[in-house]
Amino acid sequence: MDFKYIKNISENEATILLYDQIGDSIDENGMYKSGISGSSFAYEMQYLQDKCKKINVRINSIGGNVLDGYSIVSAILNSTVKCDTYIDGLAASIAGVIAMAGEKCYMADYGTMMLHNPSGVNDEAVLALVKNTLVTILSKRTKLDEDTINKMMDAETWLDSNQCMEMGLIDVIVKCDKKMKMSTNSLTEMAFIYNKLINKKPNMEKITNVLKLSNEATEVEIVAAIEDKDTKNAELISENETLKARLKEIEDVELAKLETEAKELETKSIELVENAIKAKKIEESAKDETIKLAIANFGAVENMLSKINNVKDAVKIFDAKNIENKDVRADWTIRDWEKKDAKGLHIIKNETPEIYNEMYNKFYNKK
Numbered sequence: 001m002d003f004k005y006i007k008n009i010s011e012n013e014a015t016i017l018l019y020d021q022i023g024d025s026i027d028e029n030g031m032y033k034s035g036i037s038g039s040s041f042a043y044e045m046q047y048l049q050d051k052c053k054k055i056n057v058r059i060n061s062i063g064g065n066v067l068d069g070y071s072i073v074s075a076i077l078n079s080t081v082k083c084d085t086y087i088d089g090l091a092a093s094i095a096g097v098i099a100m101a102g103e104k105c106y107m108a109d110y111g112t113m114m115l116h117n118p119s120g121v122n123d124e125a126v127l128a129l130v131k132n133t134l135v136t137i138l139s140k141r142t143k144l145d146e147d148t149i150n151k152m153m154d155a156e157t158w159l160d161s162n163q164c165m166e167m168g169l170i171d172v173i174v175k176c177d178k179k180m181k182m183s184t185n186s187l188t189e190m191a192f193i194y195n196k197l198i199n200k201k202p203n204m205e206k207i208t209n210v211l212k213l214s215n216e217a218t219e220v221e222i223v224a225a226i227e228d229k230d231t232k233n234a235e236l237i238s239e240n241e242t243l244k245a246r247l248k249e250i251e252d253v254e255l256a257k258l259e260t261e262a263k264e265l266e267t268k269s270i271e272l273v274e275n276a277i278k279a280k281k282i283e284e285s286a287k288d289e290t291i292k293l294a295i296a297n298f299g300a301v302e303n304m305l306s307k308i309n310n311v312k313d314a315v316k317i318f319d320a321k322n323i324e325n326k327d328v329r330a331d332w333t334i335r336d337w338e339k340k341d342a343k344g345l346h347i348i349k350n351e352t353p354e355i356y357n358e359m360y361n362k363f364y365n366k367k
Contacts, residue, residue, distance in 0.1 A: 005040070013054045016048065021063070023038065035064050053081055059095055064094060076102060085098070086105075087099050088108055094134075105170040106174050113159045113169065118130045276305045
């Protein structure tokens with residue numbers, strides 16, 4: 001079975017790693033970056049509970065998506081076997097909250113935790129709700145009250161292992177022989193440096209496979225391949241932007257064409273109706289409504305007006321045929337009228353027999 005995060009499994013213990021950002025994201029260059037999926041993590045946790053007696057969740061993460069983080073917190077809290085968390089390097093943002101979900105939380109003596117307010121959503125009510133949830137999780141775990149945690153999150157608080165222990169955020173400090181001074185300028189850089197310390201001989205097999213390189217590829221070869229991939233991605237982005245611009249141009253041209261056609265149809269409809277008024281086929285009071293009908297179905301109205309001799313005929317014919325949007329009654333045969341609107345046909349026959357006779361002769365081929 002192919003697992004994303006499980007490092008090892010034995011009858012007594014299993015280890016699952018959170019050594020990446022939580023959830024997927026789009027970076028400042030518009031590039032998609034995959035991270036740790038909350039649902040995949042929960043699935044692997046569920047699998048481990050049937051295979052071992054204890055689970056260790058090891059963390060070195062800049063944090064990330066709160067929803068994925070919630071899934072991870074829930075999976076740890078609902079574990080049917082003992083589940084401890086270990087801060088091996090950095091536990092920032094939602095990763096710090098995840099660390100609090102363990103039955104016991106261990107932290108390397110050189111480790112760092114960072115707590116801050118959630119972001120990434122424009123809705124202030126939603127952000128407040130998310131923050132309250134995080135504060136609740138942290139306050140239940142620690143010696144701190146909710147007001148103190150709120151202020152720490154507002155201020156973006158960085159904590160070392162000793163401070164975390166004093167506040168009750170962790171249970172055990174793991175002594176190491178590593179000493180370091182860490183800058184807090186970049187979360188990603190911090191996580192990378194911690195990863196180098198945690199993994200003295202990192203396994204590059206997944207990276208070399210993605211880059212289609214030999215597993216024995218040198219660092220220079222890997223960097224060159226990544227730069228080449230970045231160049232190709234940049235070219236694809238440029239091509240995509242060019243295509244978007246071209247599609248926008250086509251869309252603008254088509255829209256202008258449709259607007260022109262609509263304007264021409266309106267002008268043509270007005271002219272048709274005004275000529276009918278001048279010929280005393282319809283009354284001035286019917287002008288606006290007839291123009292609307294002509295715009296909706298120009299051919300039907302034009303055909304109808306051509307068969308009208310006077311205003312009286314117009315009133316009755318329009319009433320009988322009831323031309324509306326998308327109505328095709330002007331093209332009906334006498335048989336269509338018999339089947340679909342016998343009453344309307346009766347009106348036409350009695351009031352405008354010349355039109356009735358024309359339809360009759362046309363259908364039955366009589367001259």
